[in-house]
Amino acid sequence: MALLGSSAVEEAARSRTEHVAPMPLYDEIELVVSELSSNGESMSLLPSPYPPWVVMVPFALPGETIRARVYRHGKMHSYGDLISVIAPNNPLRDDSRVKCKYFGACGGCQYQMLSYETQLELKKRVVEKAYESFSGLESIVVPSVLPTIASPKQYGYRTKITPHFDVPPKSGAKSKDWEVRIGFDQKGRRSVMDIEECPIATEVLNQELPATRDEVKRSISTYKRGATLLLRDSLVIPPKDPVDAIASNGKPATAPNHDEHICITSHKAQVRERVGSTLFEFPAGSFFQNNNSILEPLTSYVRDAIFSPPLLINAAAEGASVPDSQSPRAPTHLVDTYCGSGLFSLTLSPYFAHVAGIEIDAASIRAAKHNLALNGLPESKHAFHAGKSEDIFASVLLSSSETFPPQDTVVVIDPPRKGCDESFIDQVVKFGPAVLVYVSCNVHTQARDVGMLLRKTEASGEGTKYVLESLRGFDLFPQTAHVESVAVLRRR
Numbered sequence: 001m002a003l004l005g006s007s008a009v010e011e012a013a014r015s016r017t018e019h020v021a022p023m024p025l026y027d028e029i030e031l032v033v034s035e036l037s038s039n040g041e042s043m044s045l046l047p048s049p050y051p052p053w054v055v056m057v058p059f060a061l062p063g064e065t066i067r068a069r070v071y072r073h074g075k076m077h078s079y080g081d082l083i084s085v086i087a088p089n090n091p092l093r094d095d096s097r098v099k100c101k102y103f104g105a106c107g108g109c110q111y112q113m114l115s116y117e118t119q120l121e122l123k124k125r126v127v128e129k130a131y132e133s134f135s136g137l138e139s140i141v142v143p144s145v146l147p148t149i150a151s152p153k154q155y156g157y158r159t160k161i162t163p164h165f166d167v168p169p170k171s172g173a174k175s176k177d178w179e180v181r182i183g184f185d186q187k188g189r190r191s192v193m194d195i196e197e198c199p200i201a202t203e204v205l206n207q208e209l210p211a212t213r214d215e216v217k218r219s220i221s222t223y224k225r226g227a228t229l230l231l232r233d234s235l236v237i238p239p240k241d242p243v244d245a246i247a248s249n250g251k252p253a254t255a256p257n258h259d260e261h262i263c264i265t266s267h268k269a270q271v272r273e274r275v276g277s278t279l280f281e282f283p284a285g286s287f288f289q290n291n292n293s294i295l296e297p298l299t300s301y302v303r304d305a306i307f308s309p310p311l312l313i314n315a316a317a318e319g320a321s322v323p324d325s326q327s328p329r330a331p332t333h334l335v336d337t338y339c340g341s342g343l344f345s346l347t348l349s350p351y352f353a354h355v356a357g358i359e360i361d362a363a364s365i366r367a368a369k370h371n372l373a374l375n376g377l378p379e380s381k382h383a384f385h386a387g388k389s390e391d392i393f394a395s396v397l398l399s400s401s402e403t404f405p406p407q408d409t410v411v412v413i414d415p416p417r418k419g420c421d422e423s424f425i426d427q428v429v430k431f432g433p434a435v436l437v438y439v440s441c442n443v444h445t446q447a448r449d450v451g452m453l454l455r456k457t458e459a460s461g462e463g464t465k466y467v468l469e470s471l472r473g474f475d476l477f478p479q480t481a482h483v484e485s486v487a488v489l490r491r492r
C-alpha cells in the first residue's frame with residue numbers, strides 16, 4: 001500500500017508483524033484522512049506513536065478529521081465504521097447534496113456528499129492509479145487519462161435493482177423479534193438493510209418496489225431460504241399479434257404507448273431498451289448495462305475512437321492535411337467479444353461490412369439475433385456465436401465462412417469484472433487486429449490485461465506493435481465509486 005511506504009511494508013514482512021494489529025477491535029480512534037481508495041473508502045494512517053498501519057473508513061473525505069470504530073483487521077490495515085466527522089473538509093463535503101435517507105449506512109453509494117464534478121475527477125484518478133499500479137507499463141506508453149464522461153442522469157438512472165432478504169431464524173431468542181428486511185447490504189456488514197426507496201434507481205422501479213416488498217412480507221413463510229428479487233426498467237413491448245391487442249372485453253385495446261416505462265420482475269420476461277435509434281430486447285435475467293442514459297454517448301464514443309483517431313483529429317484541427325500514407329484505412333470488420341445481446345455490434349453495425357459477436361450466455365446470443373431483425377439489420381453480414389471468447393475467438397476468425405482480415409478488423413473486448421482469460425489475450429495477440437477497444441467495469445483488470453497484451457505483442461517478434469491511444473472513464477454509476485473505463489489500442 002503506497003500510503004504505508006515500501007520500507008514499512010518490508011520491515012513488517014521481516015518482523016512478521018503484518019497481521020499484528022496495533023489496537024484491539026472496537027477501539028474508537030481519531031484519524032486524519034489522507035486519501036480515498038479506488039472503492040471510495042477513506043484511508044488514514046494511525047497517528048504516532050502507533051506503528052505504520054492504515055485504517056479504511058467509508059463516507060469520509062481527504063483532509064477530514066474523523067472518529068471511527070475499528071471492527072475488522074487485515075494485513076497492515078483495519079476497517080472502521082465512521083462515528084463522526086470532527087472537522088469536515090468543506091466545501092468538498094456538502095451533506096445537503098445527499099438525496100438518500102440510507103446514505104451512510106447502505107453499501108450502494110459512496111459519493112452523494114460530493115459535487116458531481118468532484119466525483120468525475122475522482123474517477124479519472126482511479127483510472128490513472130490503476131494503470132500506474134496494475135498495468136506494469138512504463139508511464140511513457142500510457143497516455144494522459146481524458147476527463148471522465150458524465151452521465152446525463154445522476155439520480156434515477158439505474159434500470160435494474162436486486163433487493164434481497166433473509167428468512168426468519170428457525171428458533172432461538174432472535175426468532176421472536178425477527179422482522180423481514182428487504183433491501184441492500186449494510187456497508188461493511190453481511191446484514192441486509194430494509195430499503196423502501198432507492199434514489200439512484202429509475203422512477204418505475206421505485207414505484208414498483210413497495211408492492212414487491214409487500215408481496216414478500218405476505219408470503220415470507222413460504223420461503224425456505226433467503227432470495228434476491230429482480231426489478232428491471234423496460235419500455236413496453238408492442239404485441240406481436242394484433243389479437244393480443246384485443247382487450248378482455250373483446251373490444252380493441254387502447255393502443256399501447258411504446259415509450260412508456262414499466263417494471264419487469266420475472267427473470268424470463270423480455271425487457272426492451274432503446275440506445276439512440278437501436279432497440280434491444282433481452283431476457284430480464286441476462287446482462288444489460290444498468291444506466292441507459294449514458295449508452296448512446298458510450299457507443300458513439302467507441303465509434304468515433306475507431307474511425308477518428310485523436311492524431312488525425314488534432315492534425316485536422318491544426319489545419320494540416322494528413323498524407324494518405326499516414327491515415328489508417330477505415331476498418332471494415334468488427335468482432336464484438338463478450339457481446340451480451342449486441343450493444344456494440346448492433347449500434348456499430350452500420351459502420352462495418354461484417355460483424356461477429358461472441359458471448360457465453362446462449363440466451364443473450366438468441367436476443368442478439370432477434371435484435372438484428374428488430375432493427376431491420378441484414379442477417380447476412382452478422383454472425384453471433386454462443387461460447388466462451390477464449391474457446392472460440394480464433395476459430396471464429398479463421399473459419400472459412402467468415403474471413404476477418406486482421407488489418408481491417410476492430411475487436412471490442414467487454415469482459416466481466418474478472419477480465420480476460422490469458423489464453424484469449426494470446427489469441428488476440430496472434431490475430432493482431434487493426435484496432436482494439438477494451439471496455440471494462442473494472443479498470444484494475446483492464447490495466448492488467450492491456451499491459452499483458454502490449455508486452456505479449458512486443459515479445460511475439462511478429463513486428464506487430466500497438467499504441468495505447470486513449471484512456472477515459474465513463475460514469476455509468478453516479479454517486480458510487482465505480483467507473484467504466486474505455487481503452488483504445490491501435491496497431492502501428
Ligand SMILES: C[S@@+](CC[C@H](N)C(=O)[O-])C[C@H]1O[C@@H](n2cnc3c(N)ncnc32)[C@H](O)[C@@H]1O
Nearest residue numbers: 287338339340343359360361388389414415416
Ligand atoms: C460486461 S458484460 C458486457 C456485455 C455487452 N458488451 C454489453 O455491453 O451489453 C460481459 C458479458 O460477458 C459475458 N461473458 C462472461 N464470460 C464470458 C466468456 N468467457 N466468454 C464470452 N462471454 C463471456 C457475460 O455473459 C456478459 O454478457
